[in-house]
Amino acid sequence: MGHHQGAPMPAGIRHGFRARAHPARSVPCPHEPCHARAHQACIVRVNGRTLAKLHPSRIAAWAASIACCPECQVTPGTPCHVNGQQMAGVHPRRIQEAQVTLA
Numbered sequence: 001m002g003h004h005q006g007a008p009m010p011a012g013i014r015h016g017f018r019a020r021a022h023p024a025r026s027v028p029c030p031h032e033p034c035h036a037r038a039h040q041a042c043i044v045r046v047n048g049r050t051l052a053k054l055h056p057s058r059i060a061a062w063a064a065s066i067a068c069c070p071e072c073q074v075t076p077g078t079p080c081h082v083n084g085q086q087m088a089g090v091h092p093r094r095i096q097e098a099q100v101t102l103a
């Protein structure tokens with residue numbers, strides 16, 4: 001009579017992130033007329049197709065929400081500014097900063 005030792009297979013091991021979604025997907029897209037909701041892919045409104053990448057303004061909005069800007073020294077949640085004027089986007093270094101913050 002063999003002693004059966006049922007080594008349980010570790011259940012529930014998933015393959016982690018499939019396509020490594022961009023962290024900026026966690027915020028809604030401010031791009032006109034995309035306005036993808038949080039955790040949804042950006043879309044092209046004219047044909048309804050989803051984009052593989054996110055709109056740059058969405059990445060900027062995400063970076064602004066989580067990172068300080070090394071360029072204009074603002075805190076998370078505050079838009080970038082140049083010469084006292086609010087920028088439309090963010091400084092590129094702030095996006096790098098946001099990516100470093102997550103890593």
Ligand SMILES: [Zn+2]
Nearest residue numbers: 029034042055
């Ligand atoms: Zn978008």
Ligand SMILES: [Zn+2]
Nearest residue numbers: 069072080091
């Ligand atoms: Zn800035």
